[in-house]
Amino acid sequence: MRRLGSWFVLLCFASISCAQTPMWIWNSNSAADKETVYARKEFKLAGPVKEATLYATADNHISATFNGKPVIQHDDWASWGKANVTGLIRDKDALVAVTGKNDSGAAAMLVKLEVVYKDGKKQTFVSDASWTVSKEAAPGWDRTDFAADWKKATVLGKLGMQPWGNVGTATVAAAPGEATPVENIKSLDGFVVERLYSVPLGEEGSWVSMTVDPKGRLICSDQYGGLFRVTPGADADSTKIEKLSVPIGDAQGLLCAYDALYVSVNGGAAQGSGFYKVTDTNGDDQYDKVELLKKFNGGGEHGPHAIRLGPDGMLYVIAGNHTDIPQGSEVGAPHKNWAEDLLLPRNPDGNGHATGRMAPAGWIARTDKDGKQWQLLCAGFRNPYDIAFNADGELFTYDADMEWDTGAPWYRPTRVNHAVSAAEFGWRYGTGKWPDYYVDSVGSVVDIGLGSPTGIEMGLGAKFPAKYQTALYINDWTYGVIYAVHMQPQGATYTATFEKFITGRPLPVTDICVNPKDGALYFTIGGRKTQSGLYRVTYNGPESTAPVATTEGEEGRAARALRRELEKLHTTNPEGALGKIWPSLASNDRAIRYAARVALENQDLASWKNKALAETNVNATIQALTALCRTGDKADQAAVLAKLNTLPYDQMSEEQILDALRVYQLAYIRLGGKQNDAANEAVIALLNPRFPGDSEKVNRELLNLLVYLEAPGIVEKGMKQLFAGQTQQEQMFYAFVLRNAEKGWNMDQRKAYFSWMNLAESKYRGGNSFKKFVMQIRNDASQKLAKSDLAELKEIMEGAQTEEVANLETTRQFIHNWQVDDLVDMLPQVESGRNFEKGRIAFEAAQCTKCHRYAGQGGGTGPDLTGVGNRFAPLYVLEAMVVPSKVVSDQYVNTIFQTDSGDILVGRIISETDDAYQIRTGPFAKELTVVKKDEVEGMKHSPQSEMPNGLLNTLTQEEILDLIAYLRCGGNADDAAFKK
Known part of the structure; x- marks a missing residue:
């Protein structure tokens, strides 16, 4: 829970000794559903300044200038944006001008300027009723000579008060010492949220983990204190709370199983961080015995976390990347042979975070009920907090991003991961994080966006409609959201969509569980000594809540079964194993190929090395060479490079090319570096003419290799790509x-x-x-x-x-992984008050012009969009951009080709002759690929659109609405959508 500190930062500022207390201010005429507000104030300083620091925050985006210089861009209302403005002081003038934006309500702002004079005196200037505000910016509003008649600001309250407490009627400020009232919490239609308990902060702490005991009671832990048992009642008054006297706590993982309470201590309780078993030895319904089963080396926000009982009867434990793997867990384990595997040098994080924390990073391990035998299942996480099994026994987690990386190419959003055997998820410190597409990595099920993952839970056993019984619920602490993630089988793994299930202000959700005794969903809020509460979610809508099937449907079942058979070979090497493994190396299912490759690495190298170098199927060759790079030695490098050079790159898919380029990297990383000039020159001769190509991902991996190999002309070509x-x-x-x-x-x-x-x-x-x-x-x-x-x-x-x-x-940088549900309620706003020019800019920023013509300009690989507004409602336009594969026109459908050599190509047929197809393998491809008909084993239409996903993720909500209005106007800037 890496950002549980942001509330603490905000609240603690109230205790700083200063001349004035900052006040939340807002526009006195403001009551908008969403808005932008401008505020300004000129201050006169008392003398020469030694140091000046500006703090600013807003609900929920703020930008601030000081004497006309931009100094703060900040998007978290619960913490300060901060800037040292000493060098911007001009004589005794100090002009602070701020812009507050709120995506879902009225914008409120909080500003403080702290000045230390050269004579040692201190002064604080703050936001208060003397500030002036406006809903529109006027020319020069951020300059000292500005003289427009702006209104005085309205004061909402002192520092430490939620800015929305007095705004509108939708929210109610919580009383001091009380958890967020249910009036401030929004759920999907038909679901009801009850607050069962407001935790007394000074007495019972802040609750961050929870489990259900065999009697349907909840065991909860204070992050920095003891354990509590909750017997849910019909309401808050009848709910019973008892403090357990057992000497353990600081738990960020709890599980009742095998007549015991298992505790993952992350802190100083008992004997410190470790895996404990707590039991009732005399049958009096009170825990009285604490056993340390496994000591953990690590703690803090990225320490040991949740525990789950697996369908195999084993106990599964997850930990963040500041926790070493359990001692001995790598012996005979599925996950092994890890390394940093970086071709070029990385840089550490600019602020030093996690520098030196090496692979395997965050991990999942499993153990028996006595905690004696440990196996490392998978690793390469940053800081996931919880794990959960679906009805088919598949394991998932929700991993954290590094928000300090936003705007950089190595940023990875929070994401749901399928934690399969031996999975490597590629977290490396600093700039070293692997992209999802690496052949030796497992990608995400779905990317969520900015956030701070905490507890997760499958809906199994909940008395909810069928869709929500099979959902995965994931908590985002930072933004106060519980998402419902809806899985769809995709081969031997899954893909998913997600929606906001519960939101609130404030709602720092920590843990979540389904109680099988009453079929309700329970969640806690709190963390880092902030106000905590316990809530219950039930359903009272019209849909049936009858239990759904306890196993997944037929889709993907055979593929998952095959993957699991291969996974058994991750730790065994029985006779005949190669016969089971080898056909799966050629699979079109990435998850099957991955499982087969790991299984191959566990077999005797001498039994399959020559077979790998003689393989002709593209997929099987790539997978076998990956395994050879990871298990061979430097003597194998020349053969691996020579084999890679023979692959038919002109007929390979983007995925296959990316896989092959990663194997080139592994050949140099793992097999001895640049040891053979002739071999290196052959690689350069093959790859250098291919850079740059049509795929940005391929270009990146080509550049890595060509810079490493010092290819001629690579600087000039790389500079052109940069600009x-x-x-x-x-x-x-x-x-x-x-x-x-x-x-x-x-x-x-x-x-x-x-x-x-x-x-x-x-x-x-x-x-x-x-x-x-x-x-x-x-x-x-x-x-x-x-x-x-x-x-x-x-x-x-x-x-x-x-x-x-x-x-x-x-x-532009990543803003949010937009879903239709995020925006559908705002669609009425595209009918008026939009901005034509901003819509045009958004059209270009989303790269629409590359493929689509609009008003006579743009590309031609996709349909002309000029007439969209005459044919489609705003919802259709939104869905087409967010979920492009939902409906694919016959005119633009891709075809999947399987050749007689087992290769797979995907592309749109552009032309056809008697003996060949000419296909475009990507929307930006400049050259066509020829597929000979006599080499085609089979072909079918692809359900996937040629249009990439995620094109809107660098746009703001307002920009997307402007874009929809722009698309529907047919290029007419005078359309009614742009009238105020």
Whole structure:
């Protein structure tokens, strides 16, 4: 629970000794469902300033300028945005101008300026009723000579009070010492939320973990204290709470099983972090015996977490990346042979977070009921808090992002992961995190977005409608959301969609469970010594709550069964194992291929190495060579590289090319580096002409390899890609990799390269470490310069001179993994008050122009969108962008080809002759791929749209609404949608 501290930061500021207390302010005419508010205040300082610090926050986005200079961009109402503004002081003038935006209500703001004068005196200026506000910005509003007649701000309350407490009628401010009232909590139709208990903070702490005992009672733990037992009643008054006297607590994992309470201690309780068994030895219904079964080395927010009982009778434990794996758990385990596996040097996090925490990182292990035998199941997580099994016995978790990485190419959003045997999820510290598509990694089931994962639970046993009995419920602490994730089988694994099930303000959800005794869903809020509460969710709508089947349906069952058979070979090597493994290496199912490759690595290398080098099927070759790289030695490198060079790249899918490029990397990482010049030159001769290509993912992996191999001309080509990047993440990737190139630069390229650093540092936006990452790139690159070059580049490197190097409209970063449910209620707002120009910009930012013509301009690979508004309602337009595969026109359907050699190609048939098809393998492909008819074993239509998913994820809610209005207007800027 890495961000449980943000509430604490906000509340503690109230105790700082200062001249004035900040007040929440808002626009006096404001009561909007969503809005932007501008506020300003000029201060006169008392003398020469030693240091000045500005703090600002808003519900829920704020940007602030100080004396006209942008200094703060902040998106978390529960913590301060902070900037040192000492260098911006002009004489005695201090002008603070802030913009507050709220995606779902009225915008309220909180500002504080702390000044330390050179004579040692201190002064604090704060937001209060003397500020002026407006709902519209006027020219020069952030300058000192601005003289418009703005209204005085309205004060909501002091620091520490939720800004929405006095706004509108939808929310009610919680009384001091009480958990969030249910009036502030919203659930899906038909579901009812009850508050059963408001935890006395000073006496019973803040509850972060929970389990159900055999009698249907709840065992809950204070994060920094003891255990409590809750007997749910018909209401809050009849609910019984008892403090357990057993000497253990600080639990972030609890499980009742085998007539015992298992406890995952994350802290100093009992004997410190570890796995404990707690029992009742005399039958008096009170726990009285505590046994340490396994000591854990690690703790804190990324320490040991949840425990679950598996369908195999084993106990499963999960921990964050600051916790070492249980001693001995790697012996004979599915997950083994891990390494960092980075081809090029990484940079650590700019603020030092997790630096030096190496693979295997966050992990899941399993043990017997006595905690004696441990096996490491899978690893490579950042900080997942909980795990849950579905009806078919498949295990899932919800892993954390690193929000300081936002805006950078290595940022990975929070995501649901399918925790299969031997899975590697690729978390590496700093910039080293693996992309999902690596052949030796397991991707996500679904990406969620920014957040802080805590408890998760399957809906099995809940008296809910069928859809919600099979859902996975995941808690996001930071944004106060419980999501319902709906799984769909996809081969031997799953894909998913998600929706907001419960939201609230504040609702720092910590843990969640289904009680099989009453069929209700229970959740707790709290964490980090904040106000805690216990809630119950029931259903009283019209749909049936009859229990659904206790196992998954037929779809995917055979594939999952095959995967599990292969997974048995992850720890065994019986006679005939190769006969079971080898056919699955060629599977079209990535999960099957992965399981088969891991099984192959567990067999005797001598029995299959020659077979791997003789294989002809593309998928099987790639998988077998992956295994050879991970289990062979440096003597195998030349053979692996030569075999990779024979693959038919012109006929391979993007997925296969990415897999092959990763194997090239592994051959150098694992098998001895650049040991053979002739072999390296052959690789360069094959790959260099392919860069750049049509796929951004392929281009990235090609650049990694070609920079590593010092390919001729790679700097020039890489620089062109940098400046053609469509987003700041793309540009930053090329800058990051090119910092490793020592040869092939001219001075003009050097000047442009370091000018990009100045652009990124001053204009681009990102998380807390973004600018420090840019500084690290600059420092790394500068260390490769000769002294004479350093002197010539001095002014540019110091920011005194710069060159225009990139389009500034690329300053976009991941905002949210938008779903239809996030936006459907806002669709009436596309009918009026929209902005034509912002819609046009959003159209370009979402890369729509690459494939679609609109009002006479754009690409031609997709349908012309000019007439969309005449045919489709806003909901259809939204669905087409968010879920492009929901409806695919016959004119734009892709075809899946299987060749007689077992290869799979996917693309749209552009033309056909008597003996061949010409297909486009991607929407941005510049060249067509030829598929000979006599080599086609089978073909069928693909259900997947050629249009990529996630194109809206760098847009704000307002930009998406402007985009829908823009698409529906047919290019007419005078359309009614743009009238106020």
